[in-house]
Amino acid sequence: MKLFRAALLATALTLPLAAGAVYAATPADALVIAQNIDDIVALDPAQAYEFSAGEINANLYDKLVQYDAADTTVLAPGLASEWTADEDAKSLTFTMRDGANFASGNPVRAEDVLFSFKRVVTLNLTPAFILTQLGWTADNIDEMVTVEGNAVTVKWTGDFASAFVLNVLAARPGAIVDEVLVMENEVDGDMGNAWLNTNSAGSGPYTLTDYRPAELVRLTANENYWNGAPAMKQVLIRHVAEAATQQLLLTSGDVDLAKNLTPDQIAGLGDNVKVETFPQAAVHFLSFNQKTESLTDPAVWEAARYLVDYDGMTETFLAGQMEKHQAFWPKGFPGSYDETPFTYDVEKAKQILADAGVETPINVTLDVINSTPFTDIAQSLQAGFSEAGINFEILPGTGAQVITKYRERTHQAMLLYWGPDFMDPHSNAKAFAYNSDNSDDNYTATTTWRNAWEVPAEMNAEVNAALAEADQNVRNEMYVDLQQKVQAESPIVIMFQAALQIGMGSNVEGYVNGSNSDFVYYRLVTKN
Template identity: 35%
Template sequence: MLRSKKSLILTLMLTVVFVLAISSSLYAAEKILVIGMNTSPIVSLDPAKAYEFEGSWILDNIYDKLVRFKPGSASEIEPAIAESWEFSDKTITFTIREGAKFSNGDPVDAEAVAYSLKRVVKLAQAPSWVITQFGITEDSIKAIGNKVQITMDKAYSPSLVLSCMTYSVTGTVNPKIAKEHDKEGDMGMAYLTEHSSGSGPYVLVSWERNQKIIFELNKYYWGPKPEIDKIVIVDIPESSSQLLQLKGGTIDLAWNLEQDQIPDVEKTKGLYALSKPQFKLIYFAMNGQNPPTDNVLVRRAVKSAIDTEAIMKAIGGGVIELHTFIPKGMFAYYDGEEVPYNPEKAKELLAEAGYPNGFEITLTVPDYLSTEGTVVKSYLEQVGIKTNLEVIAYTTLLGKYREQGLQMVIARWGADYADPDANAKPFAHCRTTGPEATVKQLAWRNAYANPEMTDMVEKAAFIQDRDEREKVYLELQKKWQSEGAFKILYQMSIQLGISDRVGNFILNELTQTPWELITLKD
């Protein structure tokens, strides 16, 4: 134990010295923003491959997408590298901005945009489904003059398609750079993992894994010139270390703070806290195929037995009440609750279902959600459901979960794009629980097939009228709450600690920040 403490202290001291060295060498001549972040989740900074929140947050600022959300919004779309767009049945035509250049001075044109989208389809990495779900192929993407024409397999809702086009996977790469660094047909993916070739406001200068990532201004950026010359992201895995260095002035922003650290930030002179709801949620689910939770009455009883307010209090707050798969802040959010907390009703439903004395079942949770698991176990047992709590590593849980091998589970989910479809598909789309299923997401993992709800999910994706589309989603959420195999425990929020030096730091519900708008006092 003594050796462990000495090692921790030494690590903290070395990190502080390292950050001080960065600060002293950089602040003197330029405006530098230093961010403390646990960078371990970042696998790649190639827009065709990156699929982590931190990686996407970065990519939004070094690559231009066709369209983007207005700063701070996750619903209002504005032009980016595309100045305008037009839908015609199954076809979208984007008019590409004139005069934009990549960070090396090469022009950004329709050919480059088309190449980048085709590259995503061909490489078929994890995030590629965000655009290929519309039946988009390499052959259906064409550059025609200064326009890019994309043909889908069906006429989808324009708002759905545009929301997906705001995701970082649609970032435009420089074809010349990608081709120059091609290795065995990877279209430059190995090179672009740790280098950049975009037209966004910043350029990736260097990435020393587990140490730091450095970005500097793109002198050719077509938009307003950013105020900050360099942005340095220092790898600081522990939130306690981030808080210490934020208070000490060696970093300007702490990315990974916990809710119980926010009061310390707020009472420290020269610092402020930023809390923002995210399109991420924690949910409880049960197997819809195996007894006894294959019985809708049992599922309603289980959901009636769980007090989500008690769960939010137990974890210390800092989260948002939520009862449906569409989070607050997203289009078509439903604020009702069809199956509220009611332990007496839970007992009645269990008796009606043939389980007057309850039953025994296993609840599996990842180690980082052990508190939630303990609270749920307590409330289930209060109505007679003997609950065996299994706390395991998240990777182990996923292995069992993806094989439909869990009886009950608590896990997390985050929307990939700001449209109800992003969560409707995983939570409510499952026509069959067999291997032939087209969508093998959360409903499938919990072996819960509901063809009627699946029809509603598919129908909503094609409705052109926004109001009519909203009506379908509202009806779907009510049915899902009443009959489904899920109960949402809460919506997550991000907690940041920031120096007063930093101004205009904007964050939306999809964890997007336009770096070019951030200001920094000397």
């Protein structure tokens, strides 16, 4: 109970409590969150790459275009009120929104856009690759991003559709920062990097007013936000690593949200608490390394799809954590394919193997991260596959050990998950449907290369064509087609899409938790 008492004391020091109260409801105009935030390394949007940092930055900064809290599936105007695309010239021209100011009071200018993009490329920190894939470098950025009055023109090299570029600009490093304020806090040529890791310089609905690593984050409402001032005047995120402590804080009314509860704790929540489930972008899959001879027959891949007990898992130990999904792009976004044609059918799997003349038993090792729910999934797969003569020897390891083995292509079968770097279907199409050079010395961070699957040439060509397709409806249809092809015949068996369950007070409304950490929004929250 010592940790629980410490957490309550910390809350009492930062938020007013009723006189003499041991447990008190949170203030009506403050959102108090219990969350494990010890993953934060950096908060500067040019450097931040961790999940918790993404959630915080989503509420501090705007982009030219963004997936807004009102509908996280629609790419909406942000600091740009409108834009036009010139596919032939490989350019987009944005008109800046009238009347938008940074939280500092400084106006948002076209020059701030150039500065923000130039800053990301020049600092060249972890997320910079998302922008530099457009052909931007520190040497050419002034030619690739140009300003004229209240208009910004963005150019790119490579065969990219403008829709792809818009999704790139909507990603985290596309955040627009206040050049004047940032450069006032520059130290030794760092372009304000050190300062922005404990402060904010955005135009978003909140400002960062306190950050203590592995302790707390406090956000204060930007009353002059161009899209409407938030109802919650403060958001306090308390670092609470223990899920049991989060549960106690939530049920006692000392926090409004608990974000890291286990399924057992979710099931045990009492009155005055509700649970909301939010689909996430990560897809979970089983894959077969094509360097293992016994796993190269397409009949093995097909049979495997009928040996996964999708419903059995999602209705029991995965309930609330994952839902059945069998395509590489998560549902809820344009271009997703949501049909789930495969069911657990041992007899059908046996027939597929027999018709193809595949000899059983097949003995294969299965690498898995040694934590729940991965080990539970592995045991279910082990039981189901054994019914058809495919015997898994489960090899548990740390996340680092499993992923290192995967990158080295030394596994046989692998149980893992994949999330997009930014919300464009090409991010996953490249990972699951493209591999133009399968040689060992051509390391590529994709599931196809890591499983040594030499993707058919026509599928590689379709991935490139979809990336360049200017008509968004046609482009979406191409990604659906690619998902159908991967679903039908590949050594990668996609099984689930992750879901996140969050416990919250019954009076909390309007909390938005989109499919990844960049789509977590507080500005629409109210408390009844």
